[in-house]
Amino acid sequence: MSRISVRGFAVASATAVTAVGSVVGVASGSTAQNNDAEATAADATLLADMPAGQQAQVQTASLTQQADVQAIAADVSAKKDAEEAARKAAAQTAIEKKDAAEKAAKAAQEAKEREEAEAKASRSASTASFPVQSSYTVAQIQAMARQVVPSDQWTCFSNIVDHESSWNYRAVNPSSGAYGLFQALPGSKMSSVGADWQTNPGTQIKWGLNYMNERYGSPCGAWSFWQANKWY
Structure with missing residues (x-):
């Protein structure tokens, strides 16, 4: 590989990494995403100096890394959704248990009141x-x-x-x-x-x-x- 092509490959690789950094910055809301995007645009000019075969390899590597970053972001989002669903389910279960306990307490109180009324009636009948x-x-x-x-x-x-x-x-x-x-x-x-x-x-x-x-x-x-x- 010539000196120029080696340099171009290195620059292109840096461009790919920088591009991936941009994607990560966008996914995470980083304030550095604009600087990353500008660096990517500047390095893209150097990528054009590389042979077509090397450009294809670098671009493929860049897309693969971008896909990996997007997959990670999707995993994080899915994890958050699962945690939120679990939290809601736990809250609903707690509400249902509370309602069941209140109903049981009410039923027990009503049964006690009936027993007391019957006992009172029995005493009244005896006297x-x-x-x-x-x-x-x-x-x-x-x-x-x-x-x-x-x-x-x-x-x-x-x-x-x-x-x-x-x-x-x-x-x-x-x-x-x-x-x-x-x-x-x-x-x-x-x-x-x-x-x-x-x-x-x-x-x-x-x-x-x-x-x-x-x-x-x-x-x-x-x-x-x-x-x-x-x-x-």
Whole structure:
């Protein structure tokens, strides 16, 4: 290779490197990119003095380096996008977990309030005082029951009594001997509430409500079981 061609090759190589530096400067936002571009333009004049074959080699090398720089820049951009997507996904997961925790806490609070209401109703049923009469109409018995049965449980409570005794507090099952409004078997178990369980529907109501709350959680729990099994 002649002295001129060697010098030209060196200059052209420097031109290629400078061109690559320009690309990097543009990708990174460097303030030196204008100076790099001017240097590239100046060196390009020297590149024209080189033989065509050498020019092609230098230009190929320059394009390859530029492609490498662009690939690196693309990789950096892709990495940033992936990190941003991961950050957003983590934030969304945190929000979902928070919402789930709040819903669980709310459900637990509602369950606690229901339990307290049922316990209060049970205590009210145990301590309620009803006037003693020689006989009672269905309307009177239902009015007594409404005093102690929570309003949201009334329909379920009433459905069970309707099916068990039709509100007849002296009803007796001829086969089993089950007795009263709730067809307790044996009927004598209602004596835990009062000795007048055979003649006082108020005593039976106290026992029946306590039984439903203790065994099924509520009258509606007892009614759901009754519907599935035809007994409770």
